[in-house]
Amino acid sequence: xxxxxxxxxxxxxPVQVKTNPTTYPLIGKGLQxxxxxxxxxxxxxxxxxxxxxxxxxxxxxxxxxKSAIVPxxxxxxxxxxxxxxxxxxxxxxxxxxxxxxxxxIAIEIIDLIKELRSLQFMRIDFSLRHIFYDKNGKLKIIxxxxxxxxxxxxxxxxxxxxxxxxxxTSFLEHVNNTDxxxxxxxxxxLKTMY
Numbered sequence: 001x002x003x004x005x006x007x008x009x010x011x012x013x014p015v016q017v018k019t020n021p022t023t024y025p026l027i028g029k030g031l032q033x034x035x036x037x038x039x040x041x042x043x044x045x046x047x048x049x050x051x052x053x054x055x056x057x058x059x060x061x062x063x064x065x066k067s068a069i070v071p072x073x074x075x076x077x078x079x080x081x082x083x084x085x086x087x088x089x090x091x092x093x094x095x096x097x098x099x100x101x102x103x104x105i106a107i108e109i110i111d112l113i114k115e116l117r118s119l120q121f122m123r124i125d126f127s128l129r130h131i132f133y134d135k136n137g138k139l140k141i142i143x144x145x146x147x148x149x150x151x152x153x154x155x156x157x158x159x160x161x162x163x164x165x166x167x168x169t170s171f172l173e174h175v176n177n178t179d180x181x182x183x184x185x186x187x188x189x190l191k192t193m194y
Contacts, residue, residue: 002022002023002024003021003022004022004024004036004038004044004046004080005077005080006019006021006022007019007020007021007022007024007034007036007046008020009029009033009034009046009047009048009079010048011048011049012048013031014029014030014031014034015029015030015031015032015033015034015048017029017034020036022036024036024037024038024044025037027043030143032047032048032049032052032056032143032145033045033046033047033048033052033053033145034046037085038082038085039085040085040087041084041085041087041135042074042082042083042084042085043082043083043084043085044080044081044082044083045080045081045083046079046080047079047080049079050078050079052145053076053077053078053079053080053081055144055145055146055148055149056081056143056144056145057073057076057081058148059144059145059147059148060073060081060083060144061073061076063119063144063147066119067115067119068138068140069112069115069116069138069139069140069141070140070141070142070144071083071084071085071086071140071142072084084134084140086132086133086134086140086142087135088132088133089132090128090129090130090131090132091105091109091128091129091131091132091133091139092127092128092129092131092161092165093129094133095128095162095165095167096165099166100167100170101162101167101170101171101174102174103174103177103178106171106174106175106178107174107178108139109131109139109158109171110175110178110179110182112126112131112139112141113155113182116141116147121147121148122147122148122149122150122151122152123146123147123148123149123150123151123152124152124153124154124155125152125154125155125156125157125158126141126143126155126157126158127143127157127158127161128158128161128162128165129161130142130143154186154189155186159186159190172186172187172190
């Protein structure tokens with residue numbers, strides 16, 4: 001049987017896959033849902049609660065029409081969304097393996113943040129593990145359940161991830177060289193964090 005609607009996901013930290021009578025492999029899970037690969041270019045996220053699905057569906061549909069920074073949505077139901085499968089390492093995996101952050105990647109991250117602001121996201125923050133390159137080499141962000149719900153104008157999780165990889169200082173140097181306004185804004189907040 002390969003009917004993904006038979007997969008049952010229950011709340012937890014992370015969620016638990018209670019039942020998966022399909023052959024679709026689990027490729028990730030978090031606080032709101034679990035993701036299964038359906039094909040070469042599609043995956044399905046099944047949510048533990050319908051409200052999480054509704055929130056992410058709203059973001060993906062609203063933003064997807066205006067911007068290419070989110071995965072393409074193919075179908076959505078009460079507790080699932082079928083979307084574009086982003087094949088490749090996350091930016092976290094890529095940076096961990098390379099051990100360096102180039103100016104080009106720093107600029108791409110800055111551009112993502114600017115795009116989030118222009119799209120009026122309340123949450124201008126994301127984890128490196130939620131950023132992937134698509135088949136065209138463009139960065140996309142996944143996991144948008146709280147993007148219009150949680151207020152955070154400073155990329156705290158991004159900075160925490162970069163600090164853990166030992167790349168925060170070099171990232172900020174690139175930011176200072178390419179966008180001094182961002183650098184000045186962030187420098188003030190960083191002094192209170194570290």
